[in-house]
Amino acid sequence: TQLLEQSPQFLSIQEGENLTVYCNSSSVFSSLQWYRQEPGEGPVLLVTVVTGGEVKKLKRLTFQFGDARKDSSLHITAAQPGDTGLYLCAGAPGNQFYFGTGTSLTVIP
Amino acid sequence: DVKVTQSSRYLVKRTGEKVFLECVQDMDHENMFWYRQDPGLGLRLIYFSYDVKMKEKGDIPEGYSVSREKKERFSLILESASTNQTSMYLCASSLLAGGYEQYFGPGTRLTVT
Numbered sequence: 001t002q003l004l005e006q007s008p009q010f011l012s013i014q015e016g017e018n019l020t021v022y023c024n025s026s027s028v029f030s031s032l033q034w035y036r037q038e039p040g041e042g043p044v045l046l047v048t049v050v051t052g053g054e055v056k057k058l059k060r061l062t063f064q065f066g067d068a069r070k071d072s073s074l075h076i077t078a079a080q081p082g083d084t085g086l087y088l089c090a091g092a093p094g095n096q097f098y099f100g101t102g103t104s105l106t107v108i109p
Numbered sequence: 110d111v112k113v114t115q116s117s118r119y120l121v122k123r124t125g126e127k128v129f130l131e132c133v134q135d136m137d138h139e140n141m142f143w144y145r146q147d148p149g150l151g152l153r154l155i156y157f158s159y160d161v162k163m164k165e166k167g168d169i170p171e172g173y174s175v176s177r178e179k180k181e182r183f184s185l186i187l188e189s190a191s192t193n194q195t196s197m198y199l200c201a202s203s204l205l206a207g208g209y210e211q212y213f214g215p216g217t218r219l220t221v222t
Binding site: 002031033040041042043044045048088090092095096097099100101102 | 113151152154199201207208209210211212213214215216
């Protein structure tokens with residue numbers, strides 16, 4: 001059983017479409033982070049959300065931390081081929097740090 | 110710019126060989142990590158280090174060891190490589206304790222034949 005479950009696992013959409021990726025847990029996190037990993041590269045940190053209910057925007061990407069700090073979502077508006085990659089959420093409910101199962105996004109031109 | 114480098118992008122080794130994967134960071138971070146990434150299993154922590162000469166086991170340390178003689182360098186050692194250690198290996202470092210806000214290297218894709 002994974003501590004951080006992401007859905008969907010795979011997503012293939014056309015350029016210009018909107019999408020939302022979810023990261024869920026039964027544990028409470030002091031913060032959650034989102035990373036993007038492009039094929040053949042290491043993950044790159046996109047954002048950290050800290051406060052329950054917090055919303056952060058990074059250009060066309062909107063990140064939200066759930067009120068109870070057990071879940072988070074990533075919404076991409078007008079997806080572009082450059083958004084293609086593996087999206088990972090991550091956090092530490094206690095002393096150990098965990099990565100989510102990942103959502104593999106493909107944006108088709 | 111923050112930088113984490115790994116000694117090889119691709120590596121092919123034979124079963125039973127001793128394998129060294131090197132990782133260097135230039136950010137003066139205390140914390141360094143080694144992960145392996147496999148399809149369907151995600152990122153799994155092998156070992157981490159919070160200080161020079163200090164190491165802690167992660168979730169899957171069996172078959173691996175590590176060395177951290179200098180702050181900037183963290184090495185992963187496969188004592189006797191096996192085919193089930195074929196994987197993508199990722200090194201990361203972080204300034205914050207607890208693994209927050211990690212900076213990753215480009216990864217080493219290791220194939221053991």
